[in-house]
Amino acid sequence: MANVLWLQGGACSGNTMSFLNAEEPSACDLVTDFGINILWHPSLGMELGVGVKNILEDCLSGKISLDIFVFEGSVIQAPNGTGNWNRFAGRPMKDWVTELSNAAQFVVAVGDCATWGGIPAVPPNPSDSTGMQFHKRAAGGFLGSNFVSKSGLPVINIPGCPAHPDWISQILVAVATGRAGDLTLDELNRPKTFFTSFTQTGCTRNMHFAYKVSTTQFGQRNGCLFYDLGCRGPFTRSPCNRILWNRQSSKTRAGMPCIGCTEPEFPHHDLKPGTVFATPTTLGLPNEVPVGMNKRSYLTVVAAGKSAAPKWSKEDMFVV
Numbered sequence: 001m002a003n004v005l006w007l008q009g010g011a012c013s014g015n016t017m018s019f020l021n022a023e024e025p026s027a028c029d030l031v032t033d034f035g036i037n038i039l040w041h042p043s044l045g046m047e048l049g050v051g052v053k054n055i056l057e058d059c060l061s062g063k064i065s066l067d068i069f070v071f072e073g074s075v076i077q078a079p080n081g082t083g084n085w086n087r088f089a090g091r092p093m094k095d096w097v098t099e100l101s102n103a104a105q106f107v108v109a110v111g112d113c114a115t116w117g118g119i120p121a122v123p124p125n126p127s128d129s130t131g132m133q134f135h136k137r138a139a140g141g142f143l144g145s146n147f148v149s150k151s152g153l154p155v156i157n158i159p160g161c162p163a164h165p166d167w168i169s170q171i172l173v174a175v176a177t178g179r180a181g182d183l184t185l186d187e188l189n190r191p192k193t194f195f196t197s198f199t200q201t202g203c204t205r206n207m208h209f210a211y212k213v214s215t216t217q218f219g220q221r222n223g224c225l226f227y228d229l230g231c232r233g234p235f236t237r238s239p240c241n242r243i244l245w246n247r248q249s250s251k252t253r254a255g256m257p258c259i260g261c262t263e264p265e266f267p268h269h270d271l272k273p274g275t276v277f278a279t280p281t282t283l284g285l286p287n288e289v290p291v292g293m294n295k296r297s298y299l300t301v302v303a304a305g306k307s308a309a310p311k312w313s314k315e316d317m318f319v320v
């Protein structure tokens with residue numbers, strides 16, 4: 001039996017919505033088949049008010065063993081470092097986060113806001129939001145770069161806006177069933193099993209990427225979304241085209257550019273109109289080229305692909 005406590009800070013509940021839609025395994029499977037006991041969750045917990053506070057205090061005193069502490073949302077520190085803009089069960093949420101993180105065997109941050117601060121931490125960041133152990137790409141965040149939970153692991157980061165439901169439920173199962181030792185984390189503390197390949201891996205538009213056939217407008221069925229619509233698939237570590245959403249699709253399969261939500265720099269644009277679904281270029285060259293390429297090799301590959309592009313690659317076709 002593994003006790004899981006899930007709290008929310010500066011959150012929209014998107015990761016909760018995602019988690020509740022998990023299928024392999026589902027949230028119910030976690031309880032019935034994998035020995036997870038959900039101590040409390042904002043959408044599932046039965047207790048209110050003092051009842052919740054008692055659970056949290058029992059976790060701190062050791063009366064209840066806290067195996068996995070899951071945090072969703074940013075850690076809000078405003079105003080003036082007090083955290084009073086986000087109070088929960090009688091005190092600033094950030095104070096619960098500090099103490100529960102130290103009491104837990106494992107700490108899991110779910111979603112961009114909990115991992116790196118997400119959208120709330122974009123300057124001017126009025127809520128003084130940060131992530132559990134990173135502030136954007138900088139190590140540290142709220143708990144500090146040296147933090148490790150009782151298990152000896154740092155905060156396990158499952159980013160995404162929201163994170164895919166199965167990334168959450170599968171990591172919870174791995175931890176709850178004693179297989180946390182099998183998890184290898186990357187430099188951003190993301191499980192490598194999910195965050196080594198790119199969104200582009202498995203994208204059905206890859207042939208069009210290779211032949212530099214561009215989707216120039218939303219709704220076009222063929223073409224690659226990189227050249228004109230700002231797709232971040234070649235830069236973004238995510239399994240979105242391997243572990244499909246709703247078991248059947250992904251953004252790029254549906255004709256929507258990847259917006260890079262599993263990387264700490266998300267949102268990547270200043271969000272001014274016209275800047276999001278666009279590929280910034282200088283003298284016709286994208287300002288960023290796919291990971292592992294330099295501008296010279298990119299130019300060579302693109303020129304070769306474009307000149308070799310067969311007629312069919314420019315025809316209207318289903319790519320899903």
Ligand code: SF4
Nearest residue numbers: 203224225226231233
């Ligand atoms: S649509 Fe995006 S992910 Fe797919 S091939 Fe093009 S750049 Fe890569």
Ligand code: SF4
Nearest residue numbers: 238240258259260261
């Ligand atoms: S396709 Fe890109 S933006 Fe969409 S969920 Fe995956 S990583 Fe995030």
